[in-house]
Amino acid sequence: MTSEVALTVNGAAPRRLAVPDSERLLDTLRWRLGLKGTKEGCRTGDCGACTVLVDGETTLSCLTLTHEVQDRAVTTVEGIAEDPEGRRVLAAFAAEDALQCGYCTPGFVVSLTGIRKELGASAPDSAVIEALQGNLCRCTGYLAIVRAVARIGNGNP
Amino acid sequence: MTFSLARPSTIVEALRLLADDTEGPTAPLAGGTDLLLDLDDGRSTARRLVSLDKLPWKTLAWDGPRLNVGATLPLARLGSDATVRARLPGLSEGVDAVGSLALRHRATLGGNLGRAAPASDLLPILLAVDATVRLVGTAGRRELPVARFLRGSRQVDLAKDELIESVSIPEARLSTYVWQRVRPANDVSQVGVAVARSGSSASWRLALGGVLPVPTRIPEAEVHLTEERPRPEDVELAANAAATHARFVTDKRASEAYRRRLVATLVRRAVARAQIPPGER
Missing domain, CATH: 3.30.465.10 (Uridine Diphospho-n-acetylenolpyruvylglucosamine Reductase; domain 3)
Structure with a gap:
């Protein structure tokens, strides 16, 4: 069945779309809204590449039905620079070259932004890194990502 | 697999939808982190999901x-x-x-x-308390x-x-859950052990996950854990009893024999950890 859903994405006015009931938010974002920054990795909730924020909280868009985010605010990597915390994360990733192939990077950037907002600016790096465990980098480029976390923690993005 | 989705706002409406199979098999949808995977690979045949998202149960x-x-x-x-x-x-x-x-x-x-998964990380502690x-x-x-x-x-x-x-x-201030996995993050536990001691019980309760058919308490181990601070020899008896009496599965995550050895170690670890105040663990 297909029915209409009002989606609020990246601060824009709610947009009404006809979406199949069983469609995942990941597919709506990529294929109906053209927001290809959100990546499909495992599609089983293991890799974090598809992470978006729903009402500010990190959410796996591959395991979320589009209709379930009706009336909630969705933020993808394309909108993350509107958020001061998101800008800090982007600057730190750029300064530390915290990416190799880049496929996992949108998920890491969105996740880290959500985690920083949820845990608070004074959270120790170890807690932030533990909360980042849901994001996998198949290039294993973790050291630069950890340096980016530390750079933000030092207030020097 | 495609399905239709209902998003009722009241409990009465949700129950009515669940009872109605005219659109095909119907299942309740909570977070969906397990059910949607089952729908993807055909383990669930549901054709209509009833979302519980709007019910007043996020309390x-x-x-x-x-x-x-x-x-x-x-x-x-x-x-x-x-x-x-x-x-x-x-x-x-x-x-x-x-x-x-x-x-x-x-x-x-x-x-x-x-969903009652055998490897659930939450059922052992719910059983132990x-x-x-x-x-x-x-x-x-x-x-x-x-x-x-x-x-x-x-x-x-x-x-x-x-x-x-x-x-x-x-409430169970004396309680803990410990587990073992191939990878610590984002993996399913090979074995999980929960222990708890609450006001009403005369001994520690001990429950295992990663066992068959579903997480379960092991009374044969609990009988050795009557003291609030069990003696090392009693912990040893409980660890061996848990390893002996539980039914384990061999799957891609671990063999039955490995799980059996793991359980004894985790029981020792759990009993020790449960006695440490939460802030110092």
Whole structure:
């Protein structure tokens, strides 16, 4: 069945779309809204590449039905620079070259932004890194990502 | 697989939709972190999902010595509650063990109970503290211990037109949940061990996950754990009893023999850890 859903994405006015009931938010974002920054990795909730924020909280868009985010605010990597915390994360990733192939990077950037907002600016790096465990980098480029976390923690993005 | 989705706003409407199979097999949808995977690979044949998202069950409240957790409260909110970590540390540790933070923003305690997976990280601690599940159905409300609610692997005592409404969990400051995995993050536990001692019980309760057919208490191990600070030789007897009496599975995560050895180690670890105050673990 297909029915209409009002989606609020990246601060824009709610947009009404006809979406199949069983469609995942990941597919709506990529294929109906053209927001290809959100990546499909495992599609089983293991890799974090598809992470978006729903009402500010990190959410796996591959395991979320589009209709379930009706009336909630969705933020993808394309909108993350509107958020001061998101800008800090982007600057730190750029300064530390915290990416190799880049496929996992949108998920890491969105996740880290959500985690920083949820845990608070004074959270120790170890807690932030533990909360980042849901994001996998198949290039294993973790050291630069950890340096980016530390750079933000030092207030020097 | 495609399906239709209903998003009722009231319990009465949700129960009516669940009882109605005219559109094909119907299933309740909580966080969906397990059910949607089953739909993807055909393990679930549901053709209509009834979302519980709009029901007033995202609640968390202490009622004297018991914690009431609404069925659809996201696990992340349970995990970040400081009173739960102080008064029911084993429950917080079980929540920490489930998936990633992003997954816990959607996954729920009701969903974990209703899906009754053998490797659940939450069922062992619910069994060890003797939690009660509260159900609501067209025929009215009833409640029963989690131990009786779990009927087998992915089987629970829940009628078609019935839903888990909340879980009532007694305070247990002496409680913990420990686990072992191939990878610490984002993996399924090979074995999990929960131990707890609460006011009403004469001994520690001990429950295992990663066993067949579903997480279960091991009374043969509990009989050795009567003292509040069990002696090392009693812990040894309990560890061996748990390894002997549980039924283990061999699967891609571990062999039966490995799980058996693992359990004994985790029982020793759990009994020691449960006696450490939550803030110092």
